Amino acid sequence: MDRNHLKRQVDLMKRSLFDQGYLDEQFIQLEELQDDDNPNFVEEIVTLFFNDSARLLQNIEQALVSVPIDFARLDNYMHQFKGSSSSIGAKRVKNECTRFKEYCTAGNAEGCFRTFVQVKQEHAILRTKLETYFQAYISFMCVFVLVIFALTYICLLFCLYLFSWQDKLDHLGLQEVKLDDYMDEGGSLIIDLYYKYDKAHMIE
Amino acid sequence: MGMATESQFHVLAVDDSLIDRKLIEKLLKISSFQVTTVDSGTKALEFLGLHEHDQSKPSTLTISPNNHQEVEVNLIITDYCMPGMTGYDLLKKIKESSSLRNIPVVIMSSENVPSRISRCLEEGAEEFFLKPVRLADVNRLRPHMMKTKLKDPIQEKLEKHEDIDDETEKPELQSQEQQEQQQHQQQQQQPQQQQQQSQQQQLSSSNKRKTLEEGLSPDRTRPRYNGIATVV
Numbered sequence: 001m002d003r004n005h006l007k008r009q010v011d012l013m014k015r016s017l018f019d020q021g022y023l024d025e026q027f028i029q030l031e032e033l034q035d036d037d038n039p040n041f042v043e044e045i046v047t048l049f050f051n052d053s054a055r056l057l058q059n060i061e062q063a064l065v066s067v068p069i070d071f072a073r074l075d076n077y078m079h080q081f082k083g084s085s086s087s088i089g090a091k092r093v094k095n096e097c098t099r100f101k102e103y104c105t106a107g108n109a110e111g112c113f114r115t116f117v118q119v120k121q122e123h124a125i126l127r128t129k130l131e132t133y134f135q136a137y138i139s140f141m142c143v144f145v146l147v148i149f150a151l152t153y154i155c156l157l158f159c160l161y162l163f164s165w166q167d168k169l170d171h172l173g174l175q176e177v178k179l180d181d182y183m184d185e186g187g188s189l190i191i192d193l194y195y196k197y198d199k200a201h202m203i204e
Numbered sequence: 205m206g207m208a209t210e211s212q213f214h215v216l217a218v219d220d221s222l223i224d225r226k227l228i229e230k231l232l233k234i235s236s237f238q239v240t241t242v243d244s245g246t247k248a249l250e251f252l253g254l255h256e257h258d259q260s261k262p263s264t265l266t267i268s269p270n271n272h273q274e275v276e277v278n279l280i281i282t283d284y285c286m287p288g289m290t291g292y293d294l295l296k297k298i299k300e301s302s303s304l305r306n307i308p309v310v311i312m313s314s315e316n317v318p319s320r321i322s323r324c325l326e327e328g329a330e331e332f333f334l335k336p337v338r339l340a341d342v343n344r345l346r347p348h349m350m351k352t353k354l355k356d357p358i359q360e361k362l363e364k365h366e367d368i369d370d371e372t373e374k375p376e377l378q379s380q381e382q383q384e385q386q387q388h389q390q391q392q393q394q395p396q397q398q399q400q401q402s403q404q405q406q407l408s409s410s411n412k413r414k415t416l417e418e419g420l421s422p423d424r425t426r427p428r429y430n431g432i433a434t435v436v
Contacts, residue, residue, distance in 0.1 A: 029336070029339070030227075033231065033234055033339070035234065038230065041230060044226075045223065045226055045230075048222060048223055048226060052222050079314075080220075080221060083223075083314045086314060086335065086336055087227055087335065089336075
């Protein structure tokens with residue numbers, strides 16, 4: 001079934017993100033906060049992160065190219081960026097931030113430049129992977145919801161069908177006395193069968 | 205949205221990071237708390253109804269008559285590192301204010317710096333959470349808020365009890381005074397012990413999640429009563 005295939009895809013994607021170290025336990029904590037009031041909480045907060053962090057990354061970039069480099073300011077920006085990354089469970093990004101901060105504290109401009117490239121790279125990779133993940137997740141949820149609706153609809157139709165049978169059989173019941181008219185050699189047998197079988201099994 | 209019921213606690217969350225604000229708001233809402241979030245210490249103080257009284261005396265704070273009594277906050281949870289007024293500064297201002305002093309304050313920080321933690325606790329913070337904050341941490345907030353709610357009726361009771369004490373005979377008075385002195389001494393010792401215990405726990409514990417409860421919960425009932433008895 002297509003739904004199971006999608007679900008498996010989603011689960012595999014998530015597992016791979018964890019196994020490869022892109023995400024850590026904090027991401028699971030976020031998922032646990034998702035409920036009926038906020039069914040898209042994780043996606044919302046991740047989107048918020050990528051929008052907010054784009055601004056921070058720009059600030060860092062500007063601070064890096066300014067002369068002379070204000071390491072205190074750099075550290076401040078990176079501290080904010082690292083904090084946000086940590087809050088959504090972006091493990092690899094967070095680790096690169098830690099390395100950047102070490103170079104920053106040491107006043108090593110070249111180290112900062114190199115590490116910043118890594119930071120941006122991990123950030124971009126995570127963004128792509130999570131976008132793909134959420135797309136698959138949403139597709140799965142859509143199909144899931146559609147299937148539920150379809151099943152409910154089919155059940156409703158079935159119930160209506162049964163009720164219509166009920167009417168027909170009640171109608172037949174009123175005409176019981178006239179059944180003798182319809183009886184043939186197997187007629188009595190048919191009557192017996194009628195009372196024994198479940199109505200749903202009646203074949204016209 | 206519906207009005208807060210009497211049983212619902214109101215938490216004021218202060219954090220300059222948008223992501224962390226959203227996260228703490230969700231954590232608190234899931235735990236059935238009413239939440240207000242602000243992005244700075246100054247806005248927090250505004251919300252609490254405090255304004256700078258005089259530029260020459262920055263430590264003097266008055267309560268705005270319009271805001272006082274309308275906003276009831278049962279707990280304040282604040283980030284440590286914030287531009288302008290840090291969480292520590294906010295904590296100090298709150299503890300200096302006579303009207304807000306009783307509100308429990310919790311500090312959050314992404315950095316595990318023992319000196320920072322002990323400084324905050326000494327200043328009167330109830331707990332120190334390491335970021336990212338989890339649901340288990342938020343679950344530890346409720347006892348602090350309940351303690352505040354219980355405090356007021358108990359305070360009235362104890363004050364009445366002291367009034368009755370004054371009217372009793374001298375020998376009984378003396379023995380009660382001695383008891384109160386002993387309790388006062390014990391109460392002074394206990395916070396020091398608690399701080400030492402908490403510091404030791406912090407430094408020796410490999411678990412980065414701070415656990416004060418182990419050291420404090422057996423002693424909690426004592427200080428709660430005695431702390432009020434000694435405030436005359």
